[in-house]
Amino acid sequence: MGEKDNIIAEEIQLKSAENIKTLAFELKSEIENLVLIMGANLNGKAHITVMISDHLVKELPLDARQMIREVSADIQGGGGGQDFYATAGGKNPASLTTAKDALTCKQGARISISAARTESLL
Numbered sequence: 001m002g003e004k005d006n007i008i009a010e011e012i013q014l015k016s017a018e019n020i021k022t023l024a025f026e027l028k029s030e031i032e033n034l035v036l037i038m039g040a041n042l043n044g045k046a047h048i049t050v051m052i053s054d055h056l057v058k059e060l061p062l063d064a065r066q067m068i069r070e071v072s073a074d075i076q077g078g079g080g081g082q083d084f085y086a087t088a089g090g091k092n093p094a095s096l097t098t099a100k101d102a103l104t105c106k107q108g109a110r111i112s113i114s115a116a117r118t119e120s121l122l
Helices: 017-030 054-059 064-075 093-121
Strands: 006-012 034-042 045-052 077-081 085-090
Touching (some): 006 093, 045 064, 045 093, 064 077, 064 085, 064 093
Parallel strands (some): 006 034
């Protein structure tokens, strides 16, 4: 992973999916090279949000929709969205940590591999 890549993965405590979406878009506008993974327990339901900086989506093999699909089963749910922003909801908030950690490890590896490929082409 490059020095300027920012992977943020946290479980947060906010009151609504709309508040989480607002936070995700605010962070995207303030932090460059962002891969954001947030999990939350909203009234006993699991909620995962993934936000990726637009240029990282274009430059690296990163897709928020695919990331959400990879962990939706873990939280017993489903989701979708766009290549830079996607969400999932599910019935199993106990699996939020597992899902968040799985995404973090996979995305860190993808960024590292892509950065190595890019550097080898220079």
